[in-house]
Amino acid sequence: MTAVESGAPQGPLAGIRVVEIATFIAAPGGSHLLASQGAEVIKVEDLVVGDPLRMFGSSRNGMSGWFANINAGKRSLAMDIASPQGRELMADLLATADVFVQAYRPGVAERLGIGEADVRKRNPDVIYVSISGFGRDGPYSKRPAYDAVIQGWSGIAAVQGGDDEPQFVKSFIPDKVTSLTWTQAVCAALFARERTGQGEHVELSLLDSAVSFMWPDAMMDHTVLSDDADHRPNLLADYRLLACRDGYVAIMPLTDAHWKGVADAFERPDLLTDPRFAEAGLRAAHFGDMIDTLGEVVADVARDEVVERLIAADVPVAPALRPDEIAADPQVQHSGVVREVDHPIVGPIRQHRPAALFAGGMPELRHAVERGADTDQILSELGRTADTIAELRASGVVR
Known part of the structure; x- marks a missing residue:
């Protein structure tokens, strides 16, 4: 039929x-x-x-x-x-x-x-x-x-x-x-x-x-050609997953609200006073340092706990799911x-x-x-x- x-x-x-x-x-x-x-x-x-x-x-x-x-x-x-x-x-x-x-x-x-x-x-x-x-x-x-x-x-x-x-x-x-x-x-x-x-x-x-x-993104450093342009390191060079106690996570706190959420979720008020991270433009200029710092924050915490804390704080986060976990993920199902x-x-x-x-x-x-x-x-x-x-x-x- x-x-x-x-x-x-x-x-x-x-x-x-x-x-x-x-x-x-x-x-x-x-x-x-x-x-x-x-x-x-x-x-x-x-x-x-x-x-x-x-x-x-x-x-x-x-x-x-x-x-x-x-x-x-x-x-x-x-x-x-x-x-x-x-x-x-x-x-x-x-x-x-x-x-x-x-x-x-x-x-x-x-x-x-x-x-x-x-x-x-x-x-x-x-x-x-x-x-x-x-x-x-x-x-x-x-x-x-x-x-x-x-x-x-x-x-x-x-x-x-x-x-x-x-x-x-x-x-x-x-x-x-x-x-x-x-x-x-x-x-x-x-x-x-x-x-x-x-x-x-x-x-x-x-x-x-x-x-x-x-x-558009991977070649961003090879797009603006003028010598007097504001050339910055490629953000993607520091784009990486962060190791937790038992797995990996992806965290991307781009806005000031996100960054405050990270600080609150892990009781790290010093993140808000660090001059490198005080606002979004500064975090972009020190993107590698920001990623390194986040890595230190989550290193001793279980993967799923990191995800739960940051979801509660409305911070963009994801576990790095293994292939055998994807089909069982609640949203995928x-x-x-x-x-x-x-x-x-x-x-x-x-x-x-x-x-x-x-x-x-x-x-x-x-x-x-x-x-x-x-x-x-x-x-x-x-x-x-x-x-x-x-x-x-x-x-x-x-x-």
Whole structure:
């Protein structure tokens, strides 16, 4: 039964068809987000491996939890798009797409006959999305790139290390930022198409997405260039968690009221008379000293007690939750941002929901499926008969 038949919410992008040829995170993560907002997403995979993300991380029955999370809501078509018959099938499929996203290195899509010019011949108003590591041209354009590479090139690793050794953020930030960036751009392009009737070519790279994401704050010291400007140390150099007796906390007392709350919570009136911390501007100028002082204040106090005291004083604070604590957190449970579901392949798993909610409701996403699970259905929609589909499968064109 479809969402329309069941009366279930369809989402704001209902009726939009997205075709994806990509692996791992940057493109698939974005198309998953579009699916969560109601778009129909068709994931095209090759016949040899498909998306390698199926094999990364904890898995069961050949599907990782990672893949199950980021590919929920999609149909899967497995075929050889380089074969003559595969090219014909792709051309027919892309003629029906509102959005096509590919994440090949520059020039590969054109060699496969699915470059923008090729697709636009039959589908002039398509929103065509090209994602690459470093961009269409330039000295790095032909290089391969994954998240770790971009964390290095964009300065993310250096910022995490500060004056010490560079460090990775232990989350695929460039990939996920690219996902958010291209989906936002696609929604803008779809909105413009509604007004003008014209398609758009959205191009972006992991490097550009990461640098743009990092620049406003992490690169604050490299923004104001005048010699006579008031140059100050980067606040983020002293941005750190504070060790308590049995864990860590994050405390950010930015206002004078917050600072008084800290002093009252720990019976430290000297914090209010210290000339370095007397008002917000001074605390900003001595940010490192402030963090060091806070560290001394909480060092011998239990983590949860620190949090309780500062919450009571209305001071911004959080425990540094461990991964195994997050799903059980009362606010996380209340919001339902993480839920337990029974996946037909993987079994019981925890899955996230998109953070943005719509008053009209959101569609219930189907589970991520095996490679080629929807091949017959999709080809039938493209006008291929059962006999033709059987011949394509026997000849190794589809799976």
